[in-house]
Amino acid sequence: MTRLARTFQTAPAAVPREDSAKYLDSGLRAEGFEAPDWLVPDIEDGTAPDVKAEAVDNVVARLPELAPDFGGEIWPRVEWAHDDPDFRDRGHEQIDRLVAAVGEHLDGVVVPKVGRLSDVEAAAGVVAEAEREHGFDDGSIELAVIVETAAAVSDLPAIARLGESDRLAGLVFGPVDYTADLGGRAMGGDRPRWDGLLERLSNEASAGGLVAVGGPFDRLFDERAGVTYYNAPGYADRVEREARIGLDGSWSLHPKQTAQANRVHMPAPAELRSAVEKVEGFNEAKEAGTGAVVLDGQMVDEATYRNFANTVETVRAIDEVHPTQTAEAYDEPLLERARSVTVRFG
Amino acid sequence: MTRLARTFQTAPAAVPREDSAKYLDSGLRAEGFEAPDWLVPDIEDGTAPDVKAEAVDNVVARLPELAPDFGGEIWPRVEWAHDDPDFRDRGHEQIDRLVAAVGEHLDGVVVPKVGRLSDVEAAAGVVAEAEREHGFDDGSIELAVIVETAAAVSDLPAIARLGESDRLAGLVFGPVDYTADLGGRAMGGDRPRWDGLLERLSNEASAGGLVAVGGPFDRLFDERAGVTYYNAPGYADRVEREARIGLDGSWSLHPKQTAQANRVHMPAPAELRSAVEKVEGFNEAKEAGTGAVVLDGQMVDEATYRNFANTVETVRAIDEVHPTQTAEAYDEPLLERARSVTVRFG
């Protein structure tokens, strides 16, 4: 079945207030479209240095109660840096502690600022060691890395190939650190979009059988004529661009972003309707012995068919895990056609 | 001499009508600007499963009569898929049958849906085996592959290097399967353009001494205010974009597309005139002992010169094979200058 990773929501695992696990709890308790496919308790850059220990404690304390009812996957982000052994040591300790205490609730660990292939292999080795040490099956705890250094991008094809045989399961883009690592400058207020790199990330993830996720969108709020508003259009544009090139999901910093990205990474109703019709139409043409058919002025052959089939398959995967989302997004007769049409690939 | 590959026209080798070779015949009999540089009898996705055997029969039956008078190259597209042995077996049989029966009329074989380097090597091996088996000289039947999987793109530099020593002669982009393989979505109706990938395809083809061809443009017809028309502007824009980045040719699905792509991949009259003038002007400056000269406000040196020389060389190659095309495209005095100017590189 299609693995869902529409949303990669980071939540600081500790914040300096009375209820330091506030964001962690609300991420694990989110409902409907605000429930992320992947929740990422953040022990790295979103958490202040003096509460990092508390951040690990919070994850250890909250998961036993909240993880069983959380529908998505749980992926803590630990500390790491390919060019700094202190960060790697802290990451090592954090991974060991988390796997020991709550390994049964983790789908994997997110490791940031990885460098060349050998550094990613080192991170995978740390996870493997913790797994072994604490009695989990080989490969039961996966690895996702944040691609945010020139070194990692230089080795991207080799790193992604680890997905063919290894515990590596996901590639996530980190544009802020990446831009800094290249010495890029936000001239006129905008960072580069790094379109070419995102397309390569999507390619290598597909080639290696990995999930690919875009970077955070930090202009959460915008202002026009003196009024500050939640930047819904800016984030939606970004997420749509990511969906178009085949990224599986988008990074979310806020429940509203999660609600938007979950929707964008679902086929739109018109898209699902068109896909269902093209699949049905092509199936009929096929039975009538034709290899290609023109539907709505567009030639559909074995090749184009696969696109439409993918759309149907994605809806089915969401429908299985989040039936309230599909019930809200599509009308029932269309949904029923999507559930029942014969899909020959996918 | 410059190898011409301005047009890569696929024609279904069998269609379910009385005259099942209709499109194959008309491709081989096309004249003037509608004659493609490469005709690709399609046994793969353009041909329905139940007429695939007939498609191979048609190619075998028609080439002996029509190939000798066809000016361009003939490259059947067979079945193949890096991730499906059944497809590879069928491709193997089709290649063997075609080489055995009409090998002397083939310039090469087009293999789609190739994967990593090892899969391309396997396809090359199948062609080599058929060549040997049926008594053709080594390398007399070449290979072009359709680049349309994440795996092939991941290995693109290594695959293209096969061109340095091997029978590999061309790289062709397949955007529909490629987008599907990455899980991309046509949001708002448009697929991604994959500009970065096309530039890399052009680079690797040049580095390996291969021909590079863009993908099919399937919005053959468009509609405005209730009227459907042949989408001449859409296709011309696409082909121009491909020519600009150094692709040698464009994919054609229709004689009108072939006529357009043949023209776009010829230098425009003003472009030829400017190139001839810059080459003549630089030659004079050179004799006068200057390494760089400003012509029309643009500095021309040894480096820029090569661009202009390429333009002249391309026109000469077309003029040799298709004199009716050059006679129609350029006025005679300009053409004569292009034929006679001294070109020092290229």
Place this chain on the structure above:
Amino acid sequence: MTRLARTFQTAPAAVPREDSAKYLDSGLRAEGFEAPDWLVPDIEDGTAPDVKAEAVDNVVARLPELAPDFGGEIWPRVEWAHDDPDFRDRGHEQIDRLVAAVGEHLDGVVVPKVGRLSDVEAAAGVVAEAEREHGFDDGSIELAVIVETAAAVSDLPAIARLGESDRLAGLVFGPVDYTADLGGRAMGGDRPRWDGLLERLSNEASAGGLVAVGGPFDRLFDERAGVTYYNAPGYADRVEREARIGLDGSWSLHPKQTAQANRVHMPAPAELRSAVEKVEGFNEAKEAGTGAVVLDGQMVDEATYRNFANTVETVRAIDEVHPTQTAEAYDEPLLERARSVTVRFG
């Protein structure tokens, strides 16, 4: 300290007039913003074949007098071509002569038209040999290569890795030869921008610890309504695009271009002010125990902080070498804050 390479100004080392070293001299004597960070006496494409010997003579004759007072680095560009042994032989002789005669005034040698990794290694070997032969310390004369062939781009990650252990110090883009090598065409007057390649050049340079420089902008002058003018906006747009993606510098063909590129590759006053404020604000937040802070509606955490720190560091490097430039660009109180703020990375 940050290595400055904001400007890579080529000057023909000999021109066919009475004072054949005119441009070389004026490059070495330039002051203020017209003084390039790197001056590149050009013995290659900017110099006519019949004055190439004189070009080498001029470099040998002028450096002893002018180099000591020139604030920037000096990098002659010699002849070379990966696919032509005659050019490589001439490059070999030129490098040997220059190192023998004026090696103590050279920071490195620029080698154009390199091919695959082995060709870059060959160029590095020639420099190493000259260094040894003429008694200079190992690595004292560095190498920068012009990336302008499909072969070099195909091997770019491997070439850039030479920077980790070798004398390679810089990658410079050569768009004219590159476009010609790929068979690209300037349709409608414009060459492709090769954005994807420039982003990869920036990435690989950062990964290998190299300086990256964009290509020359040859439309020095433009014309509107019958009036020809220095194309200041065209060049500024180009240089800004290069700065945004993290290229360290831009190619200059003229002192006015040098003045512009030196300025663009300096942070703008508002950019410096914002960076100083974000660094100060984050430092305060950090002391107050917070890992992230919202400043001007933008979240600043450890990751975004690095961008701002880089901006401050660049200004400090320029201030140290060219205090007249920083004095002209920034007001004194801001400059003083930039000099004194605590920067924890960079």
